Amino acid sequence: MMPTDAGSAAVDERLKAEPLMARLMKRPELGAIAGLVLVTAFFLITANPAMFTLSGILNFMAPAAQLGILAIAAALLMIGGEFDLSIGSMVAFAGMIFGACVVNLDLPLILAVPVTLVLAALIGAVNGIIVLRTGLPSFIVTLAGLFILRGLSLVGLKWLTDGSTQLRGVREAAEGDWLAPIFSGDAFTGLFGWLASLGWIETFDNGTAKVPGVPVEILWFLGLAALATWVLLRTPAGNWIFASGGDRNAAANSGVPVRNVKIALFMLTAAAAALLAVMQVLDAGSTDARRGFQKEFEAIIAAVIGGCLLTGGYGSAIGAFFGSIIFGMVVIGLTYTGFDQDWFQVFLGGMLLLAVIFNNAIRKRVTGER
Amino acid sequence: MATDSTFHHGDTKTAAPIIEMRDIEKHFGNVIALSGVSFDVRPGECHCLLGDNGAGKSTFIKTMSGVFKPTRGSITFDGKPLSFASPRDAMEAGIATVFQDLAMIPLMSVARNFFMGREPTKGWGPTKRFDVEKANAITMSEMKKMGINLRGPDQAVGTLSGGERQTVAIARAVYFGAKVLILDEPTSALGVRQTSNVLATIDRVRAQGVGVVFISHNVRHAMAVGDRFTVLNRGKTLGTAVRGNITSEQLQDLMAGGQELAQLESTLGGTV
Ligand SMILES: Nc1ncnc2c1ncn2[C@@H]1O[C@H](COP(=O)(O)OP(=O)(O)OP(=O)(O)O)[C@@H](O)[C@H]1O
Ligand SMILES: [Mg+2]
Numbered sequence: 001m002m003p004t005d006a007g008s009a010a011v012d013e014r015l016k017a018e019p020l021m022a023r024l025m026k027r028p029e030l031g032a033i034a035g036l037v038l039v040t041a042f043f044l045i046t047a048n049p050a051m052f053t054l055s056g057i058l059n060f061m062a063p064a065a066q067l068g069i070l071a072i073a074a075a076l077l078m079i080g081g082e083f084d085l086s087i088g089s090m091v092a093f094a095g096m097i098f099g100a101c102v103v104n105l106d107l108p109l110i111l112a113v114p115v116t117l118v119l120a121a122l123i124g125a126v127n128g129i130i131v132l133r134t135g136l137p138s139f140i141v142t143l144a145g146l147f148i149l150r151g152l153s154l155v156g157l158k159w160l161t162d163g164s165t166q167l168r169g170v171r172e173a174a175e176g177d178w179l180a181p182i183f184s185g186d187a188f189t190g191l192f193g194w195l196a197s198l199g200w201i202e203t204f205d206n207g208t209a210k211v212p213g214v215p216v217e218i219l220w221f222l223g224l225a226a227l228a229t230w231v232l233l234r235t236p237a238g239n240w241i242f243a244s245g246g247d248r249n250a251a252a253n254s255g256v257p258v259r260n261v262k263i264a265l266f267m268l269t270a271a272a273a274a275l276l277a278v279m280q281v282l283d284a285g286s287t288d289a290r291r292g293f294q295k296e297f298e299a300i301i302a303a304v305i306g307g308c309l310l311t312g313g314y315g316s317a318i319g320a321f322f323g324s325i326i327f328g329m330v331v332i333g334l335t336y337t338g339f340d341q342d343w344f345q346v347f348l349g350g351m352l353l354l355a356v357i358f359n360n361a362i363r364k365r366v367t368g369e370r
Numbered sequence: 371m372a373t374d375s376t377f378h379h380g381d382t383k384t385a386a387p388i389i390e391m392r393d394i395e396k397h398f399g400n401v402i403a404l405s406g407v408s409f410d411v412r413p414g415e416c417h418c419l420l421g422d423n424g425a426g427k428s429t430f431i432k433t434m435s436g437v438f439k440p441t442r443g444s445i446t447f448d449g450k451p452l453s454f455a456s457p458r459d460a461m462e463a464g465i466a467t468v469f470q471d472l473a474m475i476p477l478m479s480v481a482r483n484f485f486m487g488r489e490p491t492k493g494w495g496p497t498k499r500f501d502v503e504k505a506n507a508i509t510m511s512e513m514k515k516m517g518i519n520l521r522g523p524d525q526a527v528g529t530l531s532g533g534e535r536q537t538v539a540i541a542r543a544v545y546f547g548a549k550v551l552i553l554d555e556p557t558s559a560l561g562v563r564q565t566s567n568v569l570a571t572i573d574r575v576r577a578q579g580v581g582v583v584f585i586s587h588n589v590r591h592a593m594a595v596g597d598r599f600t601v602l603n604r605g606k607t608l609g610t611a612v613r614g615n616i617t618s619e620q621l622q623d624l625m626a627g628g629q630e631l632a633q634l635e636s637t638l639g640g641t642v
Contacts, residue, residue, distance in 0.1 A: 230499075235500050236500050239485070242482065243475055243478065243486050246475035246476070246477045246478055247473075247474075247475045249471075249473070250471070250474060253437055253469055253473040255456075255458040256486060256487040313475065314477045
């Protein structure tokens with residue numbers, strides 16, 4: 001008789017104790033966390049200490065958050081096995097729609113915001129349907145979207161403004177709207193004022209806080225990262241996203257509604273771009289056809305730094321969260337150092353290359369590729 | 371090794387079929403993969419589908435599990451005409467399949483693969499979530515039943531051996547196959563112990579009234595558990611035989627199209 005290992009052996013004798021490091025290595029977000037530690041160390045050494053005061057931190061967290069809103073959505077889409085290169089142009093396009101709703105149509109935010117988000121999501125759905133129907137790579141389909149939406153934003157804005165590519169007057173039109181504080185300005189201003197009066201945070205000479213509050217995009221960023229992580233790891237939908245990106249056929253044959261998952265993800269990325277557009281337009285008080293320029297690449301880079309595989313089926317939202325913070329730190333951090341700011345592109349390219357090589361090695365470990 | 375005597379066999383004549391496929395044709399462009407195949411499965415029987423490479427076995431069971439829509443032909447399920455729009459539909463009707471390519475995702479954990487598309491949930495409303503603990507526990511216990519000790523439910527499928535992977539796919543289908551269980555060459559990568567385990571599992575679920583469709587190239591395995599045998603050749607049925615009315619040799623010959631094999635056998639000295 002064969003040894004009856006099936007029921008009895010509590011500990012598998014063929015399994016070496018897995019060291020903590022090896023277990024950590026399997027987490028998709030490890031690379032991003034390691035990168036964040038490195039970048040932080042770099043700036044702690046080279047940058048003016050002002051970078052790591054409260055105002056300095058919020059200073060780089062604000063652009064990190066803006067990128068992060070895109071990057072988290074882009075990460076989910078990448079895990080689902082697709083790309084969307086049109087999200088940068090979508091920021092401009094949705095900004096135009098939003099501006100037109102508020103300025104030209106005089107709609108209150110409670111209508112203008114949903115109209116913008118829904119319209120963007122519909123365009124996302126069209127992207128998704130074209131990709132699924134034709135079976136073409138989403139890379140190429142959404143590359144077309146990148147040009148089409150950017151062009152439409154230029155043409156549309158000129159048409160709306162009689163020849164300018166900038167639509168002004170959003171601030172005036174949205175002034176006093178009760179919804180505006182959700183999408184623009186700072187949160188916790190009362191708290192910060194109180195902390196300032198106690199002298200716990202930095203103040204100007206007249207006693208007001210140097211940092212009036214936390215920019216709302218940072219709260220959105222934190223909220224979206226948490227929500228996306230929860231969905232990915234703790235809901236059936238998350239399992240479907242991993243499965244759809246891992247192997248479309250296998251997923252569909254196992255009963256995963258792959259088409260719906262992918263279309264929903266395209267809608268999500270487009271809506272995330274529109275959300276960012278609403279925030280930026282309200283903050284700036286105007287919209288511009290150049291908004292979101294090249295943000296699609298930055299979002300994908302942040303997602304890749306965060307551990308997403310270009311081939312899909314693997315990655316994390318938390319990784320994209322850290323990837324975006326790295327991004328913000330590098331862009332803003334260089335201004336606190338003696339280096340020329342244009343080093344930022346070199347830095348970024350280097351990070352991307354490292355991340356891709358690192359992720360590839362990780363994937364081989366996880367799948368035990370032989 | 372499992373032999374006939376260890377299994378009791380279902381009584382195939384009495385019950386009405388769970389699923390009945392009639393004159394199924396499937397064309398891929400100008401390729402005619404199936405040209406009129408009829409087949410049915412009754413509760414509590416194991417119906418073996420046999421045939422050479424490229425005969426159309428996988429294509430046929432894919433029309434049964436909702437992957438392909440047949441070009442022509444009718445499907446009756448539980449007495450009602452039916453057409454599955456997707457594999458999900460077929461699953462909801464109680465048909466579970468082990469596909470030849472297993473339909474597993476290497477980057478995902480065993481437990482996530484096991485419940486892919488049918489995740490257990492807990493909580494309700496916005497807190498409704500994937501019950502990971504339950505998924506892990508069931509995966510481990512179902513795998514143990516199949517005689518495979520997993521290192522852990524979070525092990526990626528990509529790190530499993532071919533046979534282990536196949537066993538996960540079988541355990542998954544057995545767990546979800548409420549009415550019909552389709553196995554497309556489930557034992558091709560399995561060791562002796564796991565193979566007899568799978569055959570015993572087929573016997574177990576058959577005893578529970580599940581209809582089993584078993585595709586195999588191994589006549590001995592088919593003879594061990596099969597109640598009926600249908601042989602496909604070049605997209606057509608060569609006929610269906612009931613257990614007891616056919617010998618392994620006859621089946622072997624039918625599968626290979628007769629004479630060629632007899633010839634081969636003589637050159638190889640009867641080892642085939
Ligand atoms: N998607 C497809 N497009 C075109 N032809 C196909 C497709 N799927 C299957 N075929 C053809 O249909 C025929 C039957 O294939 P099928 O996979 O059903 O064979 P099989 O009996 O399962 O063989 P095996 O024993 O090797 O698994 C083959 O000739 C194959 O080339
Ligand atoms: Mg086959």
